[in-house]
Amino acid sequence: MKLYLAGPEVFLPDAVAVGRQKLALCRAFGFTGLYALETEEVAPRDAPGIYQTCLAMMRQADAAIANLTPFRGSGADPGTAMEVGFLVARGKPVWAYSNVAATLEDRVRADAGARLTRERDGGWRDQDGLAIEPFGLAENLMLACATKLPIVVHDAPAAARYRDLTAFRTCLEHARAALLD
Amino acid sequence: MKLYLAGPEVFLPDAVAVGRQKLALCRAFGFTGLYALETEEVAPRDAPGIYQTCLAMMRQADAAIANLTPFRGSGADPGTAMEVGFLVARGKPVWAYSNVAATLEDRVRADAGARLTRERDGGWRDQDGLAIEPFGLAENLMLACATKLPIVVHDAPAAARYRDLTAFRTCLEHARAALLD
Numbered sequence: 340m341k342l343y344l345a346g347p348e349v350f351l352p353d354a355v356a357v358g359r360q361k362l363a364l365c366r367a368f369g370f371t372g373l374y375a376l377e378t379e380e381v382a383p384r385d386a387p388g389i390y391q392t393c394l395a396m397m398r399q400a401d402a403a404i405a406n407l408t409p410f411r412g413s414g415a416d417p418g419t420a421m422e423v424g425f426l427v428a429r430g431k432p433v434w435a436y437s438n439v440a441a442t443l444e445d446r447v448r449a450d451a452g453a454r455l456t457r458e459r460d461g462g463w464r465d466q467d468g469l470a471i472e473p474f475g476l477a478e479n480l481m482l483a484c485a486t487k488l489p490i491v492v493h494d495a496p497a498a499a500r501y502r503d504l505t506a507f508r509t510c511l512e513h514a515r516a517a518l519l520d
Numbered sequence: 521m522k523l524y525l526a527g528p529e530v531f532l533p534d535a536v537a538v539g540r541q542k543l544a545l546c547r548a549f550g551f552t553g554l555y556a557l558e559t560e561e562v563a564p565r566d567a568p569g570i571y572q573t574c575l576a577m578m579r580q581a582d583a584a585i586a587n588l589t590p591f592r593g594s595g596a597d598p599g600t601a602m603e604v605g606f607l608v609a610r611g612k613p614v615w616a617y618s619n620v621a622a623t624l625e626d627r628v629r630a631d632a633g634a635r636l637t638r639e640r641d642g643g644w645r646d647q648d649g650l651a652i653e654p655f656g657l658a659e660n661l662m663l664a665c666a667t668k669l670p671i672v673v674h675d676a677p678a679a680a681r682y683r684d685l686t687a688f689r690t691c692l693e694h695a696r697a698a699l700l701d
Contacts, residue, residue, distance in 0.1 A: 390662060411628060417588075478598065480599070482602050
């Protein structure tokens with residue numbers, strides 16, 4: 340069983356090392372992991388080439404684990420989010436995790452700070468007047484409902500936010516129980 | 521021809537009015553638009569219900585236009601990004617636009633400010649040490665390569681960032697030329 344590994348850790352300086360840790364954990368759980376930087380030496384360096392490499396890996400995968408840890412803002416990496424949609428549309432189960440435990444609503448409210456406003460119906464709006472999803476989910480509902488519920492969360496220290504594999508390991512346990520046991 | 525309309529304008533206080541403007545423009549270009557809040561009166565208010573409504577509309581659509589304007593951070597709304605992946609995986613052409621004209625690289629560099637660092641190979645890293653995609657694209661390559669190139673950009677005034685339809689109209693022109701002419 341092949342698991343596609345999606346997440347913004349591909350942008351870390353030690354992205355290859357983190358990927359190898361993830362691949363080793365996949366093996367320990369009985370899976371073959373597919374990670375975008377696994378074959379960095381031969382990987383294309385242009386955008387369309389990387390895109391086609393990722394698409395080919397997603398098509399080949401039986402399932403996936405997506406890292407939805409907030410990335411350069413209050414929500415998940417849009418590239419990872421795109422991949423979740425792609426995988427789900429092709430019928431592949433996706434487990435997801437975040438290394439920040441606060442709900443999306445709490446994160447956006449915290450980011451808005453004093454600029455937060457409240458509607459008559461009790462709903463909150465951010466500094467741009469945009470409604471904040473009130474569902475108590477870890478991410479936008481299009482991600483939270485697409486992936487196996489609930490998204491596994493774990494409060495990693497800030498310095499390990501994109502490297503901590505505690506929640507990733509929990510996703511592997513869930514995937515093994517669903518696909519291999 | 522049915523066009524699914526994806527974007528974070530669904531979070532605006534006047535989301536229904538903005539959606540109706542988009543639907544009217546779709547009609548003017550010969551398309552039937554599908555917009556998540558079109559039937560707000562009967563729409564489900566729970567997350568799984570909204571998710572299933574959006575999925576049903578995406579399955580019904582022949583193509584889509586996605587609003588990838590930066591949302592609560594340097595990148596596109598993750599919910600919209602998920603939808604782009606879903607649509608592309610099902611073979612639907614997606615045109616995309618952003619109401620911020622700066623490239624992803626320029627936006628992330630500006631957000632990082634003095635905390636920006638430079639690699640020996642000339643690449644930039646943000647305040648968390650995460651690599652900044654150097655491709656001169658408007659968005660993460662998984663979005664920019666999934667959608668019709670290039671993403672249409674237009675610098676809307678900040679107050680109209682999620683309402684301006686200039687770039688949306690350009691996407692409609694491109695979609696009409698590809699699908700109807």
